[in-house]
Amino acid sequence: MVAPTSSLDYNEIPVIDWQLSETDKPTFLRQLRDAMINIGFLYLGNHPVPKEVIEEVKRVAPTVFDLPQEIKDSIDMSTCMHFHGYLKWDGSNVKDGKDTREQFNFGGDRVCKWKEGEPEYLKLHGTGPWPTEEQLPGYKEVMLRYYKHVEDLSFKFTQLVSESLGLKPDELDQFFDPDHDNLQPRCKVLRYPGSTTETPGSGIGAHVDGSFLTYLLQVTDHRTLEVKNLSGEWIPVPPKEGTFVINLGKTLEKVTQRVLPATPHRVISPTGPPRYSIAFFSSVGTDVRLADAAKLKFPQEILEMKAARDKKLGNETEFQFVPKDYELAGDVVLARKLHSHADIAEKFYPALFSKIYPNGPPEKKKTGKKNYQE
């Protein structure tokens, strides 16, 4: 395994061994802290998600894309107020290029608790459309089994992140609902078609994730995922057997007041066969205000590491919350999604739709360039 590095112009992503968190926790926490503060990307090796679960999901996940187009269209995201379901490959834009990928999005099997008169963001929770058992036997079961394992890992990992920053293990949990019922983790199965004249350009352009943390499983052997190191160079993140790639999202950046920076990354369109990956995005509770994170008190040692990094980067501006950080996270996330999916806004969120689009729906189904990925 590659030894963790704390250089800002690193050209390899460190592998952190989960087992160390049980056998030598101080070393684990030190390695984790260095990777997160100075790099923002890491591989997590020897993690607790069983090998059989990973092998099964790698085999099964891509099969959703082999369904006939009319079945895929019948589970299109536009049919779902929770923003789950299938998205065609030209479905959205990110900064620096067009997305060239198909997606199948899902969350946990949750019952939607929204009722008339309640906050609209409660509609974010709920079960999305799935291929039926006749169309794709066992698919939902396999995907939800994987989801549950990664969700459990994400709760444990967040506590280790908290500890590695000198906070109490459960100190970041305040941004999650205590019974874990109010979270909005989302999973995406991704297919990047091989680059041809019909599908030229980037797989996904440079962006940072909107998530708290992202847990990425690279299903195929392509070496086309890249991360921008803090010195501005693009570094490959090739698949490594038995690991997850973990990266820090914008929400965690805010919660830590940029002690942990969200790191830009991109996927280059593969040549040859399609590339598949599965991304799990953990997120904060809907009824949380990110600016409440101002009360977290990081130890001096951590603040000094942040300051040393920022000095090297020549980026010593003080972190400041923006007005949205004082709003409920559910409202902010929902607004972002509605801006990206005018069709869902019009169908399921009519009051918000008229506020966002007072002159009627935009010409294209999806609007605007964004450098956020949810």
Ligand SMILES: O=C(O)CCC(=O)C(=O)O
């Ligand atoms: O497919 C990948 O490897 C990365 C996907 C990604 O960055 C995203 O969906 O935000």
Ligand SMILES: [Fe+2]
């Ligand atoms: Fe991403």
